[in-house]
Amino acid sequence: MKDILLEFKVNGQPKKVYVDPNDRLLDVLRDYLDIKSPKEGCGTGDCGLCTVTLDGKPVLSCLTFAFQARGKEVTTVEGLGNGKELSPMQQALRDAGAAQCGFCTPAMEIMVTDLLKRVDNPTDSQIKEQISGTLCRCTGYYPIVEAVKKIKEEER
């Protein structure tokens, strides 16, 4: 029964949807609001590809009930830039060849953005720690780490 009213903000926009108590935040974003960047790689909280931020903190949207977002602000990759051009962070990922199949890329961007908000010049091990819950099967992670280090260098 979709009888719970969920009012929250997604990428700065106020949203109002009726949801089922069992609905996951991932379902509401993907199926109700047509926001497709969070991916379902497992549905059990192991791969990290559904990561979005809830009030600024990264969460696994497959393990978050939709109603838990009530009154809060959700950010996805759609809200990171203007949706047309790459941001400097995104350009750095591109220049490093960090997106191969691309399926983990949105979640990686959420985690990288979160790190750079808190840490100015992250070390290799800080970067690896930050993305350690986000699985990638294509890149071996090296190009992603390289890209994150480049972002900071460019800003300096």
Added chain:
Amino acid sequence: MSMEVEYLIEQLQKKAERGELLYIGESLNRVDDIEKILGKPIYTADILPKQTLYAKLVHSTIPHGYIRSINAANALNNSKVKAVLTYKDVPGINESSAVIPDRPLFADRKVRSTGDIVAAVLANDFRAATEASQDIKIEYDPLKPIFDPLEAMKEGAPLIHDAGNVAKHMKVYKGDVQKGFEASDIIVEGTYSTQFQDATPMEPELAYAVPKENGNILIVGSMQSPHITQSGVAKALNLPLSRVEVIQAVTGGAFGPKSDETPTDLGAIAAIGALKTGRPVFVNMTREDSMIMHTKRHPSITKLKTGATADGKLIASQAEMIMETGAYASLGVLVIVRAMFHANGAYEIPNVKNDGYLVYTNNTFAGSFRGFGAPQAFFASESQMDELAKKLNMDPLDLRLINMLRPGKRTSTNQLMDAACGLPECVEQVVAASNYRKKVKEYAEQKGNTRRGVGIAILHHGNALGPEGNDYVYVHLNVDRDGIVYLGTGLTEYGTGAISGLAQIASSIMGCKLDRFRIDRPNSLKHKESGPTVASRTTAIGGNGARDAAEKLRDRLNTVAAKLLDCMTSEVVIVDDIAYSSSAPQKRVGWNEIVDEAYRSGVSLNTIGYYMAPRCIWDEHTGLGSPYSQFTFGAAVADVEVDIDTGVYSVRSYYVAFDVGRAVNPRNVKGQLYGGTVQGLGYATMEELVHKDGRVLNPNLKDYYIPTSLDIPEEFVPIIVEKGGAIGPFGAKVVAEPPIVLPGPAVRNAILNATGWSVDSLPITAEKVWREGHK
């Protein structure tokens, strides 16, 4: 002329001196990654049509037995459930198998593994379909299952398939192995085993089907080879090929299983459901479904025996590999062929006897996975080389230097190595980069409980399909009215960037900028069948198709430009969107002016390129001959640290050098060296899909570990060696698969170097290391 154009012309001339073109060898950004990075809706599950029904697959709960009855009445009572599909709903031939017709689409009479699909439940949403799937009652008459391939091979073992439990016996026989062993001063023997590995593409297999008004069926999915799905679906639905339109959506990783049966299973089931209900049907696979139902890497047991002279010259090698394919043969009949061609390592050995057996069991089935038999083969051969070196009291590197393939040497199948054999350069460079000699000396002096060790492993890798099929490709190029170039082919992109590499080749030849290129979504009705996207063949084979198409367009573009420039066609140079005459370079015309003129004057800028690799000649009875047109070579050094009290170890550094012939895009080549190696390190150190009584115990990412960012070596040095090959464009060789092969033996040999302990079974867990040291 502007400085920029002068600079480009200078670069062009430099490249021309190498017989190359402007963008070849440049790490240009790929043309298809912007929308991925922007998080655009491009994957299968992102683009479902409205009113789609969701299908949940129901798989067998027993590993072997007859189906007595299937009762879907309770499920159908659920108002959200629209249909339940079983074998009775298959309009055509109920079969989905890659090579040997041994596998039904829906299990009908018999089930042979817990991965067999028995039914599909179609409902308004996936949750309802999943819940209703619990209400399907299936009764079985169980048969005695077999899970051990050695048992399955025995006389009188219960038959999994009527034709017997050995699906294929592959031989490579050269010289006289018995005489070779008699002439040997030293003989080593060992048994090496490997496990089921799951490819775990981050996006599981998915597909949806839409019934079209004209009677066609449209299938969109995550897959490697749309034309394989097309023919499988056409057979199951009893439709002509021309009525089955299959489009590959952007695909979130593949690594092999997405070229086997699963995409056909999903496409056919979605199509049957769509035609039955008149609505689009989406077959969703959870991670668990995928890990149970798709193909995995074959487990193997290899008995290997090697004979050498006292000074380390290899004389004889005998391999017997039992490769477990689970319930169905899938591509295993070809995997065992590649394994046997490579089973003695990258060495010249005069006497060889290899026997490979592909054996059925009642475990879930195995098939294609990056490496295709090579990881199992080289784990055995490269491990044994270090045991031989130990017995000879020789450094493992020196033993390899004596015996390894070089120009003028011959492989196990007697194939002659020509100047394109870059193995010596790979070894030299990886040894230098890793400080191998110095480390060997230093580490020999260690005392404490924490020990470092270095291990080396080398390989050759027969390129592309070789004996596995006709190696041909079509590439379509079409320049539209705006000067945008559409590149289409039956080959697919699933992460590597190889299709972007084809655009890079075409743009180099046509003289326009790479960012003018768009990749057409591969479509079975629009693009010609180009064989499967497997065997790392996109650049080496597909690149030649792109070259052919681009050269055809280049001739037309030159003719048009000559008219505009008022010069001879032979004088036209087009570079970076600008055309000029070599005799009067001051006058220039731009890309769009040429395109405009072509459209005005009836010159078509739409064409199809074609390439077929030369046929490979080898003898089926002895395995001898030249099964591959060219080889990739590689060498790796792993540096490990082992706690000898606990067996816990880590790979501290990893160095790798690959001879890729010519790196069309070095950054993308390195992407394969990184990604392939880390997937290989997973295979070497942690990954194992475990079956118990035929059930997969760990079909999830909680219990099946793949490497995270915290598991990768701190230091990783990728080195590219370029010894141009015979057939690839500009000498390019394949690169995507070989890097996954070396971590297993390199890590195993490094642990041996650190501790003196030989762990001969993958994955090398801390427990195995500890047990080996405390026997």
